Amino acid sequence: MASEFDLIARYFTRAAPAGLLGVGDDCALFPVPPGEQVATSTDLLLEGRHFFPDVDPRALGHKALAVNLSDLAAMGARPIGCVLGLALPRLDEAWLAAFAQGFHDLAGLHGCPLIGGDTTRSAHDLAISVTVFGAVPAGQALRRDGAQAGDDIWVSGELGAADVAYRLLDGQYPADASLLAATRAALEWPQPQVALGLALRGIAHAAIDLSDGLLQDLGHILTASRVGASLEEARMPAAAALASLDEDKRRRAVLGGGDVYQLCFTAPTSKRDAVQAAASTAGARVTRIGQTLTQPGLAVRDANGQPLAALPAGFDHFPGPT
């Protein structure tokens, strides 16, 4: 039935690249190279829970895809395409055009075209579902369960800025315009580390993205791989903007802060040069922050080599109503 929601679909309908059947049939179709597997991830994002209602819609379109591309990155998968479900409480064409722009810009950057979708009207909440598809040669996916005791532990990029921006916007920290200006892009415009994930195939033993914070996400690798870890706080690549914060806030942001969408991965010590070369190829910065151990558990050592007595819990941004 023709409706205003047909209008919405137009913002998201672009010609599908050769070989892909895009929006306009019961299903989208895409080929997978021989010997490769499909990697897929899905996220359901809700206003108030995963983003602020007044967020820049272009940033929201970017981030809705970015968080899913980050999952492909963490598996070492090459993006193929994505589908989008969008439930809108009202029709706002300017909002929609900006959202679509942010989404398509990032999709274009990573060769991940929108090939299908579903738009509808919601009674209250804005809801966004994104499912991405990628390809990875069989046996080469960067899984969580491949870490071995004695591996180096690495992270890409910088840590902590998104957490600080979130707490400033949420009113948990006193207003600080310059601190917000220095941290906000990390929260609203995360850059998925797709190229780094691809470059780490055959080098990294295990990888994960830091959506829930370093300690919690590294914990998933340790549990799945049945190893422990020791991290050195002094090595952490904290965002420069965090220098003005007190130690507790900085620690909370760097070790516990979520919404980072950088990669944490382990690799054998024999591969240090290979890791640096892969990062260089991908245009990414990587930092070695500790090692995996045979004995279970996770310790963070301060500058004096003493384990921190208390570790910040993983922080669930936008915890929503309770």
Place this chain on the structure above:
Amino acid sequence: MASEFDLIARYFTRAAPAGLLGVGDDCALFPVPPGEQVATSTDLLLEGRHFFPDVDPRALGHKALAVNLSDLAAMGARPIGCVLGLALPRLDEAWLAAFAQGFHDLAGLHGCPLIGGDTTRSAHDLAISVTVFGAVPAGQALRRDGAQAGDDIWVSGELGAADVAYRLLDGQYPADASLLAATRAALEWPQPQVALGLALRGIAHAAIDLSDGLLQDLGHILTASRVGASLEEARMPAAAALASLDEDKRRRAVLGGGDVYQLCFTAPTSKRDAVQAAASTAGARVTRIGQTLTQPGLAVRDANGQPLAALPAGFDHFPGPT
């Protein structure tokens, strides 16, 4: 971070079949047979818009997957797996267990295991996103644009019951317990025609599922294939329960009623026996209801061969707030 929503995930986490990496990593992984393409479809279902708030949760779990499997069926794709996003305004374990049961039962029936997902809390609405993946040999997908002038037009199953059940439950039709009892399963427990879609590969020229009603969905085939059609009302496989309705209501249900999830397809007249054999293999009933024509347009002829002066519009169930 451990939360009550980890609990929710447990209802949906089952061991992934061999060859598939299921929930518990950044992405799910699945192989695709050489020479086959991936078919994918996504739907975002919202309380109040796509289902009544008091619907049986087991039926809802069934239908959330069924509407997506129906898209695979309409492409002639064999199901591989699916991912689920679930946003819940509150935690109700009995509700959740029943929803998961309905979902998993249908997934098991069609070999379409849940391999990934995302659960979260919503502020107001219950939202369900499902994305399915299937495989179809390259070039064998049943698309919308393959109909040729002179094809027979077929539908599977019966028409109209879901529309009547919806209007009874919505209060548009006066309460009628026996009519509701005879039509409700069609609305709440649609059976996707996956086996029929597979059996029609190489036989049907074009196919679509009837989520939006016969005339509207057949219209999509006609537009994409640049042909017209003439249908015979007397041939329509109306559900037996509709016999007690007046002509207008029956016509509206049969020609315009949505939520059917049967297949409408075209095939050359030379393939009538092959179509019947395919239906027999799939355990499905199929009915020949008309023919495609060179000249554009869509006419429905009554028992006297006269075109109906007015056709019911496609009906958008659960149109939501306006």
